[in-house]
Amino acid sequence: MASIELQNVNKWYGNAIHAVRDISFKIEDGEFFGLLGPSGSGKTSVLRMLAGLESVTEGDILFDGVSVTDQTPQQRNIAMVFEQNALYPHMTARQNIGYPLKIRGKSKDEMDKMVGDVARMLHIDHLIDRRASQMSGGQQQRVAIARALVRRPNLLCLDEPIAHLDTLLRARLRGELKRLQRSLGTTSVIVTHDPIEAMTMTDRLAVMRDGVLQQIGSPDDIHNRPVNAFVSQFFGLHSMNLFRVDNLKESAGAFSGQLNGTHVDVPRSATGYANGLGQLLVGCRPHAVILVKEGETPPPDTFRLTGRVYVAEPLGEVTLVTIQVGDLTVQALDPRKRDYAIDEEVIVTVPQSALYAFDTGTEATIAFGSADEPLPTADLKAG
Amino acid sequence: MSRSVFHEALRHLALLLILFAVLSPLLWLLLTAFKPYGELFNNPPTILPEAATLVNFTEGWEIGGGKGIMDSLIVSSISTLICLILGFPAAYALARRFPPHGQLSFTILSLRMMPPIVPVIGFYLLFQELALFDTYTGLIIVYTFMNLPLVIWLLAEFMRQIPKSYEEAARVDGATWFQLFRDVLLPLSLPGVLTAGILAMIFAWNEFLFALVLTGDAVITLPKALASFFLFQQPNWGQLGAIGIVAFGPLLLLSYYMQRLLIRSFSIELGGR
Amino acid sequence: MTDIAPTLTISRPPAGERAKREKAAERRSTMILLAPALVFLTLMSIWPFAYLLYASFTSYQLAIPIPIEWVGLDNFTKLMGGARFWSSLGITAIFALVAVPLQILAGLGLAMLINSISRGREIYASLFLIPMMLAPIIVGFSWNLFLNPIYGPLNALLRSLGFQPPAWAQSPEWALPTLVAVDVWQWTPLVMIILLAGLRSIPPRVFEAAKVDGSNRVQTFFNIILPMLAPYMVVAFVLRFIDSFKVFDIIYILTRGGPGTSTQNLAYYTYDVGFSRFQFGSAGALSIIQLVLLVVGTTVILSAVRRRSAAGEGGSR
Numbered sequence: 001m002a003s004i005e006l007q008n009v010n011k012w013y014g015n016a017i018h019a020v021r022d023i024s025f026k027i028e029d030g031e032f033f034g035l036l037g038p039s040g041s042g043k044t045s046v047l048r049m050l051a052g053l054e055s056v057t058e059g060d061i062l063f064d065g066v067s068v069t070d071q072t073p074q075q076r077n078i079a080m081v082f083e084q085n086a087l088y089p090h091m092t093a094r095q096n097i098g099y100p101l102k103i104r105g106k107s108k109d110e111m112d113k114m115v116g117d118v119a120r121m122l123h124i125d126h127l128i129d130r131r132a133s134q135m136s137g138g139q140q141q142r143v144a145i146a147r148a149l150v151r152r153p154n155l156l157c158l159d160e161p162i163a164h165l166d167t168l169l170r171a172r173l174r175g176e177l178k179r180l181q182r183s184l185g186t187t188s189v190i191v192t193h194d195p196i197e198a199m200t201m202t203d204r205l206a207v208m209r210d211g212v213l214q215q216i217g218s219p220d221d222i223h224n225r226p227v228n229a230f231v232s233q234f235f236g237l238h239s240m241n242l243f244r245v246d247n248l249k250e251s252a253g254a255f256s257g258q259l260n261g262t263h264v265d266v267p268r269s270a271t272g273y274a275n276g277l278g279q280l281l282v283g284c285r286p287h288a289v290i291l292v293k294e295g296e297t298p299p300p301d302t303f304r305l306t307g308r309v310y311v312a313e314p315l316g317e318v319t320l321v322t323i324q325v326g327d328l329t330v331q332a333l334d335p336r337k338r339d340y341a342i343d344e345e346v347i348v349t350v351p352q353s354a355l356y357a358f359d360t361g362t363e364a365t366i367a368f369g370s371a372d373e374p375l376p377t378a379d380l381k382a383g
Numbered sequence: 384m385s386r387s388v389f390h391e392a393l394r395h396l397a398l399l400l401i402l403f404a405v406l407s408p409l410l411w412l413l414l415t416a417f418k419p420y421g422e423l424f425n426n427p428p429t430i431l432p433e434a435a436t437l438v439n440f441t442e443g444w445e446i447g448g449g450k451g452i453m454d455s456l457i458v459s460s461i462s463t464l465i466c467l468i469l470g471f472p473a474a475y476a477l478a479r480r481f482p483p484h485g486q487l488s489f490t491i492l493s494l495r496m497m498p499p500i501v502p503v504i505g506f507y508l509l510f511q512e513l514a515l516f517d518t519y520t521g522l523i524i525v526y527t528f529m530n531l532p533l534v535i536w537l538l539a540e541f542m543r544q545i546p547k548s549y550e551e552a553a554r555v556d557g558a559t560w561f562q563l564f565r566d567v568l569l570p571l572s573l574p575g576v577l578t579a580g581i582l583a584m585i586f587a588w589n590e591f592l593f594a595l596v597l598t599g600d601a602v603i604t605l606p607k608a609l610a611s612f613f614l615f616q617q618p619n620w621g622q623l624g625a626i627g628i629v630a631f632g633p634l635l636l637l638s639y640y641m642q643r644l645l646i647r648s649f650s651i652e653l654g655g656r
Numbered sequence: 657m658t659d660i661a662p663t664l665t666i667s668r669p670p671a672g673e674r675a676k677r678e679k680a681a682e683r684r685s686t687m688i689l690l691a692p693a694l695v696f697l698t699l700m701s702i703w704p705f706a707y708l709l710y711a712s713f714t715s716y717q718l719a720i721p722i723p724i725e726w727v728g729l730d731n732f733t734k735l736m737g738g739a740r741f742w743s744s745l746g747i748t749a750i751f752a753l754v755a756v757p758l759q760i761l762a763g764l765g766l767a768m769l770i771n772s773i774s775r776g777r778e779i780y781a782s783l784f785l786i787p788m789m790l791a792p793i794i795v796g797f798s799w800n801l802f803l804n805p806i807y808g809p810l811n812a813l814l815r816s817l818g819f820q821p822p823a824w825a826q827s828p829e830w831a832l833p834t835l836v837a838v839d840v841w842q843w844t845p846l847v848m849i850i851l852l853a854g855l856r857s858i859p860p861r862v863f864e865a866a867k868v869d870g871s872n873r874v875q876t877f878f879n880i881i882l883p884m885l886a887p888y889m890v891v892a893f894v895l896r897f898i899d900s901f902k903v904f905d906i907i908y909i910l911t912r913g914g915p916g917t918s919t920q921n922l923a924y925y926t927y928d929v930g931f932s933r934f935q936f937g938s939a940g941a942l943s944i945i946q947l948v949l950l951v952v953g954t955t956v957i958l959s960a961v962r963r964r965s966a967a968g969e970g971g972s973r
Contacts, residue, residue, distance in 0.1 A: 012675075053551050055674065055675075057675055058672055058674075073555045073557070074554070074556075074557035080551070080552070080555045082548040082552060083548070086552060088549060088552070088567060088570075088571075089571070090570040100556040100557060103556060103558055104557065157555075391774060391775075394769060394773045398769060398780055402780070402784065405787065405841065408799050409786065409787075409790070409798050411798065411801060412794075412801060415801065423807065426806055426812070427812040427815075428808070428809050428812055469692045472690070472692070472693075473689060473690050473693035476686050477690070491697070494697060494701065496950070497947070497950070498902040498946060500926050500943060501944075501946055501947050502701075502705070502943075504707075504711065504943055505705050507931075507936075508708070508711060508936065509703055528700040531696065535693060560685075589792065589793070591791070591792060591905045591908070592905065595908075596927070605791075606905075609793055609797065610909065627794045627797065631790055634790070635790070637789065638782040638786055638789050641782075641789060642778065642781040645846075645850070645853070646852055649850050649888065649891070650856060650857050653854070653887050
C-alpha cells in the first residue's frame with residue numbers, strides 16, 4: 001500500500017493528441033479514489049499511466065514519495081481489473097488467480113492457501129475450477145478482482161470494472177467493492193463514467209474533461225459545490241438545468257434579467273459579480289424545481305419561467321417532468337403524485353436559495369445553490 | 384407433401400447429381416486402386432473391380448510411395464514448424480505495432496502471390512552453388528519461403544482479434560516476454576496457429592514444381608514420386624490410385640474444417656468494411 | 657494549483673528524453689520480433705533473384721560448355737521476337753480471362769443453390785471443396801485417367817450413347833478446352849466458398865424486406881443479391897487472376913504442353929526452356945517478364961477496384 005502522487009503529468013499520443021494536460025494531485029495511503037469524466041476526458045490514460053501500462057510523456061508519478069515513472073507495472077507492484085476480457089480464457093478461476101503468484105515463483109502450497117483465502121473473501125470458492133466461459137459476467141469480474149488482490153498490491157487500478165454488468169449486479173458489486181476496499185485498506189483508483197459509481201464508492205474523486213482536471217474533492221463537495229457548469233451538469237443523478245440570462249439589471253434591491261425574452265428574477269448572491277457583465281448562466285438541479293400548475297400561486301422569492309409540458313415520466317417516488325420553455329428544455333423532479341398532460345402550461349419556479357450561477361465565459365461557478373453568498377476563492381481549491 | 388418441402392427435395396437432388404458428376408473422376412481413381420493390373424486397360428472399362436485386390440497398396444508403397452510419404456512428411460512438417468516459429472513473433476509485431484492492411488502486410492502477402500515458376504530458376508542456380516540441390520534442407524528452405532508470408536498474415540489477422548487486455552493483464556501480473564508468449568498469447572492463438580500450420584502443411588504436401596526442379600534422386604516427395612510413375616507409357620493406374628488415396632485421402636477429412644475457416648475469414652475480411 | 661481549467665502551459669508536443677527512449681525501446685522490440693522472419697524472407701527473395709537477374713542478361717546454358725557471356729537484353733528481344741512466347745502468353749491469358757470468369761459463373765450458381773437449401777449446407781460445401789483440397793498432381797492424374805480415349809470411363813460412356821468423342825487432352829482442338837475445364841473444375845470451389853461467405857453476410861431481413869416490397873426472384877437477384885455480392889466477386893476474381901499465372905501441374909500431367917506447343921502457358925514454357933533445354937538465360941528472362949506482367953496486371957486491377965469502390969462509397973452517401 002502506498003500514497004500516490006502525480007506531478008505535472010502530461011500524455012501525448014503522437015504529436016497531435018494531448019490526452020492528459022498537466023495534471024497534479026495526491027492520493028492518500030489507503031484512499032479509494034475515483035477518476036470521473038466523459039469518454040475522451042483522459043481519465044483512462046491517467047489510470048494506465050498510474051499502472052505503468054502507458055508511458056508518461058512529461059511529469060512524474062511517485063509512490064510513497066519515490067518516482068516510479070520509468071518502472072514497469074510489475075516493479076510498481078500494482079494490480080488491475082479490466083473493463084472486460086479480464087480473465088485468461090484458457091485458465092480456470094484458480095489458475096487465473098494464482099497466475100501472478102506462479103510467475104513470482106510461489107510454492108504450490110503457498111499458492112493454494114492464498115488463492116483459497118482470497119476466493120473465500122470474494123465468495124467465489126465454489127467457482128474455483130471453472131473457466132471464464134463457464135461463469136457469468138459478474139462472477140468473472142469477482143475472479144478478476146480476486147486475481148488483483150491476491151498479492152497485496154501497492155495500488156489497485158480499477159478500469160470501469162463493473163460498467164458492463166447489469167444494473168442489479170452493478171449495485172451489489174458496488175457495495176461489495178467498497179466494503180472490500182475499506183477492510184483491506186488497499187490504495188485504489190477507479191475509473192468510471194458513471195457519477196453514481198463515483199459518488200457511492202469513493203472517498204475522493206477527480207473530475208476530468210478534455211484532458212484537463214476540473215475538480216478534486218469528496219463526492220459531496222463535487223455534488224454540492226461544483227467548480228463550473230461542466231462539473232455541475234456531469235455530476236449527479238440528473239443533469240443540472242442551465243439557463244442563460246441576459247440584460248441583468250437592478251431595480252429596488254431586486255435583480256432581474258431576460259431569458260428567451262422572458263423576464264426572470266435571479267439570485268441576489270450572484271448579481272454583484274454579474275452586474276458588470278450583463279449576463280449570467282443560472283442553474284438548478286431538477287429536484288429543486290417546483291412546478292406550478294394553472295390556478296396555483298407561485299411561491300415567493302423564486303426564479304420563474306413559463307413553459308409547456310413536453311413529457312412526464314413517473315419514476316415511482318417522483319415524476320420526471322420535461323418542460324419546453326421556448327428553445328430550452330428544463331427537467332423537474334416532482335415528488336407530488338400529480339398528473340401532467342402533454343402541452344399543459346406550467347410555471348417553472350426555483351427558490352432563490354437553490355440557484356447556482358456561473359460565468360458565461362469561463363463557466364466557473366459564481367454562486368452555489370443553498371449557500372446564499374459566493375464562496376471565497378480559497379474554498380474552490382481542493383485538498 | 385408441401386410445396387416448400389418439394390422444392391427443398393428438388394434442390395437436394397440437383398446438388399447430389401452435380402456432386403456426383405464433379406467427383407466422378409476422383410471416384411474412378413478410387414475404384415481403380417482396387418483393380419488388378421490386367422483389368423486396368425479393358426475396353427469398355429469395368430466400373431467395379433471384378434477381382435478386387437489390395438496388391439496396389441503394398442506394391443505402391445514399395446515402389447516409391449513409402450519413400451514419398453516419408454520425404455513429404457519430413458519436408459512439409461519441418462518447414463511448417465519453422466514457419467510457425469519464425470512467423471509467430473513476426474505476426475505479433477505486425478498485429479500490434481502496424482496498422483491492419485498496411486504496407487508491410489501487403490508486401491509480405493504479395494510474396495505469396497508470386498507464381499513459383501518465377502523464383503524457381505533463381506533457387507535452382509543458387510542451390511547448385513550452395514550444394515543444396517536435391518537435399519531436404521533445400522526443399523525445406525523453399526517451402527518455408529513459400530508458406531511463411533501466408534502464416535504471418537493469417538496469424539496476424541488472428542491476433543488482431545485477441546483483446547489487448549489479456550496482454551496487459553499479463554504485464555500487470557508481472558509476466559516476462561517469454562511468459563507472455565508461452566502462457567497467454569500461444570494458448571489464446573492456438574486455433575490460429577493450428578489453422579496456419581495445417582494450411583502450410585497442405586501446401587507443402589501438395590507442392591510439385593519446386594520438388595520437380597530442385598530435387599533429384601535423393602529427395603522424392605509424393606507428388607514427384609507419382610509424376611515419375613507417369614513417365615511410362617502405360618502407367619500402373621492402380622498403384623497410382625492406391626498411393627493417391629493413402630497420401631492425399633486424409634487431407635479430405637479437413638475439408639469440413641476448411642470450408643468453415645474460409646467462409647469465416649472471407650466474411651470477416653470483407654464484411655467488416 | 658487551481659481546480660478551474662488552467663490555461664494550458666504545454667501546447668507543443670514534447671521532445672523529451674523519455675519519449676525518445678520509449679520510442680527507441682518499442683522500435684527495438686518490434687525489430688527483434690520481426691527480424692528472423694524478415695531476414696529470412698528478404699534473403700530468400702533477393703539472393704535467388706540476383707541469380708535470376710544475372711542469368712537473364714547472359715548466355716547461361718547448363719548443358720553446353722560454352723563460356724557465359726553478357727548479352728544484355730538479347731534474351732528479352734529474342735523471346736519477344738519468337739512466336740512461342742506470344743502463343744504461351746495467349747494461353748496464360750486464356751486461363752486468366754476465360755477460365756476465371758467461368759469459375760465465377762459456376763461458383764455463383766453453386767453458391768446460390770447451396771444457400772437455397774435449409775439443411776446440410778455445410779456438408780455440401782465440404783464435399784464440393786474436395787477438388788481444391790487435392791494436390792494438383794492428383795487432379796491431373798484423375799482427369800488423365802478419366803479422359804483417356806481408350807480405357808477412360810467418359811469416352812466409354814459417350815461411345816455407348818452413340819457419340820464419337822474426341823481424344824480430349826491428346827487432341828489438338830480439345831487439349832486447351834480440356835485444361836481450361838479442369839482448371840475450372842479445380843478452382844470453382846474457391847469461388848463458391850467466397851460467394852457463400854458473401855451470401856451469408858446478407859442479413860435475412862433484406863430478403864424479407866424485398867418480399868414485402870413485392871420484388872420477384874429475378875428482381876431480387878439483380879437488385880439485391882448481385883450488388884451485395886459484388887465485393888466478394890471482385891476478391892474472387894483478383895485471387896484467381898493472380899493464381900492463373902501459376903497453372904503448371906495439370907499441364908505437366910495432362911498434356912506436357914502438347915500436342916506440339918499448343919497448351920504451353922508462360923509457366924510451362926519457362927519450365928521447358930529452363931529445365932528441358934537448360935537455357936537459363938532465356939528462362940530467366942521469361943520469369944522476369946512474368947513477374948512484371950503480374951505486378952502490372954494486379955496493380956491495374958486493384959487500382960480499378962479501389963477507384964470504383966471509392967466512387968461507389970461517394971455516390972451512396
